[in-house]
Amino acid sequence: MRFNYWQDFLSLVFPETCCICKRSLFPFENQLCKVCISQLPITNYHLIPLDNDLKNKVLGLAPVGMVMSYLRFSKKGLSQKLLHQIKYKNKPSLAKILGQMYGSFLMDNGFDQSWDEVVPVPLYHKKLKIRGYNQSEQFALGLAKALKISSCNHLIRKIPTPTQTNKSRMERWENVEDVFEACSPAEIKGKMLLLVDDVLTTGATMAACANTLQEHHPKSIDFIALAAGN
Ligand SMILES: [Zn+2]
Structure with missing residues (x-):
């Protein structure tokens, strides 16, 4: 008391x-x-998860089924302010709350049986040490809690991603192709996985992670970002 x-x-x-x-x-x-x-700025991707502009970013590049984003990213908009707080102002709990909010929304909209596990896109270990948390994992934990499944760190980032400014879509994809590795391959087989990242821009990271997971024969791979934009 x-x-x-x-x-x-x-x-x-x-x-x-x-x-x-x-x-x-x-x-x-x-x-x-x-x-x-x-x-x-909530999106309606849950209505067209298999055929939308986000899915088009990885068409032909990676075996991803549904692609959705909770928020529409716009520069100087609310979503950018949120991401800034989450990444640079030590607000991991904010990412988790947003994950819970979207997870509850998805539960209420027919996605309650869609996935076995949530898999966050990993940070490079040095970056993780500096920030103290992986914001994508925090978002994944919130989603997983609401969806009543687990969040599993099946992936590690082997090398830091080089700066990606001023590169074409294809070059960026090649950049991240060998960046990830599965750390628990036996646990991936046959699972319906939900890959999760904080931001979706080019789709290069999503494609690289999905291709790494695919090597270990999951049943399916879908993708959700906290925010997505151009
Ligand atoms: Zn307010």
Whole structure:
């Protein structure tokens, strides 16, 4: 009980604020206020998961089935602010909450039997050490919790991805082709996997991860990003 009093006192002195608009949060709110949640640029990819512009990015490059993104990425938009908080402002829990929100939405929209495991796109170990967490894994953990399945780190990133600015789509894909490795190949076979990343831009990372997983014969590979754009 004493702990609760102390928490109440702390929240009076240092009220938690919304990650986006900085307004003080109500006790029933977590990281984001209701107004900002209502303004999230949510997509409708769940309605056309097998045939959309995101799927087109990896057509012919990787064996990916459904491709979806929770948010539409736009520069200087709400999704960019969220990603900035998640990646650079030490907010892993924000990624997890967004994962839970999308996972619950997918559960309610017919995806409750779609996957056995969630597989986050890994960070290079040095980058992970610097940041302290993998934001894609945090998003994956939220998704997995809502979907009532596990998040499994089946992949490792062997070498850091070189800077990808000013490269064509194909060059970028070649760049990441040999970057990933499966660390638990026996556990991949026959599984319906949901590969998860924080951002989808060219599709190169998704393709590289999917091709690495495919070598170990999963039943299916689908993909979800927290945000996707051009
Ligand atoms: Zn807000």
